Amino acid sequence: MIEVKHLTRRFGSKVAVDDISFSAAKGQVLGFLGPNGAGKTTTMRVITGCVEASAGTVSVMGFDLGSQARQAKSLTGYLPENSPLYRDMRVRPFLRFAAALRGISGKAAETAIDRVAELCSLADVLGQSLDTLSKGYARRVCLAQALVHDPPVLVLDEPTDGLDPNQKRLARRLIRDMAADKTIILSTHILEEVEACCDRAVVIAGGKIVADQTPAELKARAKNAGTIVLSFAGADLDDALLALRLLPGVHTVSHEGISFRIVPDDVATATSSVAALATNNGWKLAALTLDEGRLDDVFRDITGEDA
Numbered sequence: 001m002i003e004v005k006h007l008t009r010r011f012g013s014k015v016a017v018d019d020i021s022f023s024a025a026k027g028q029v030l031g032f033l034g035p036n037g038a039g040k041t042t043t044m045r046v047i048t049g050c051v052e053a054s055a056g057t058v059s060v061m062g063f064d065l066g067s068q069a070r071q072a073k074s075l076t077g078y079l080p081e082n083s084p085l086y087r088d089m090r091v092r093p094f095l096r097f098a099a100a101l102r103g104i105s106g107k108a109a110e111t112a113i114d115r116v117a118e119l120c121s122l123a124d125v126l127g128q129s130l131d132t133l134s135k136g137y138a139r140r141v142c143l144a145q146a147l148v149h150d151p152p153v154l155v156l157d158e159p160t161d162g163l164d165p166n167q168k169r170l171a172r173r174l175i176r177d178m179a180a181d182k183t184i185i186l187s188t189h190i191l192e193e194v195e196a197c198c199d200r201a202v203v204i205a206g207g208k209i210v211a212d213q214t215p216a217e218l219k220a221r222a223k224n225a226g227t228i229v230l231s232f233a234g235a236d237l238d239d240a241l242l243a244l245r246l247l248p249g250v251h252t253v254s255h256e257g258i259s260f261r262i263v264p265d266d267v268a269t270a271t272s273s274v275a276a277l278a279t280n281n282g283w284k285l286a287a288l289t290l291d292e293g294r295l296d297d298v299f300r301d302i303t304g305e306d307a
Helices: 040-047 069-074 091-101 106-119 135-147 165-178 191-197 215-219 237-245 267-281 295-303
Strands: 002-011 014-024 029-033 055-060 076-079 153-157 183-188 200-205 208-213 228-233 250-256 259-264 284-290
Touching: 002 040, 014 040, 014 055, 014 183, 014 200, 014 208, 029 040, 029 191, 040 055, 040 153, 040 183, 055 069, 069 076, 076 135, 091 106, 091 135, 106 135, 135 153, 135 165, 165 183, 165 191, 183 191, 191 295, 200 215, 200 295, 208 215, 208 295, 215 295, 228 267, 237 250, 237 259, 237 267, 259 267, 267 284
Parallel strands: 029 183, 029 200, 076 153, 153 183
Antiparallel strands: 002 014, 002 055, 200 208, 228 259, 228 284, 250 259
């Protein structure tokens, strides 16, 4: 649905996006993730045709953005950052204007506006002036204009920026629901958004792609991923540490406050051994969890953000 090949964008001597390539398929929510200044927004602007590439190509459903821009743009809905709107307009006329730009008018336009107003929970403000809207409502109006022509491809730049926690939850659910028959690229620096919405994450730093994996695969790269964290009630910590080190399936054990972290040779064997140890010694197993890894730890590591 979207294919980006060797995309580069320069601003004078500054290279904002540096020879990146990726693709996104139908039914996929691709998270475009990176720290501020990494090149996320510039990439979004290029693949929606708002900014020209310095080098490389972008195609949308087979239409080349350079030579077939009208066809490619007609298939794309774009939610820019910062919700750029005509603040002197009211919500319904603005959405009517957005529909007209997409070649939709008359009864079809009103039907489309009612549809996106319901999707984005805007029914109560359709008659309101845009300059009186809260940041959250303005963001939802901007999302509605991206959806008004029901495009097969959506490019969303920080889609939940300005929304309160309840609105964020609803927006993420909407994104997941829409993904069934669309391709969605979602630019964000919010890690929980990637876990909540995305099938795949492309991580960019310094204008270059540094990772392209599922969120689960990224978390598995964390230093402590796959380790077992546990604690006992009623056990002497030194005795427990010594006993844990002798268990089958246990590679190494470290002491973290009142908890222990096991690097297992085999998770199932180590877990079974810990349970048997607790039973045999009369210790209560207060907690036992498998650390899946944290996305923020991996993010800091691969983007050089540890400092």
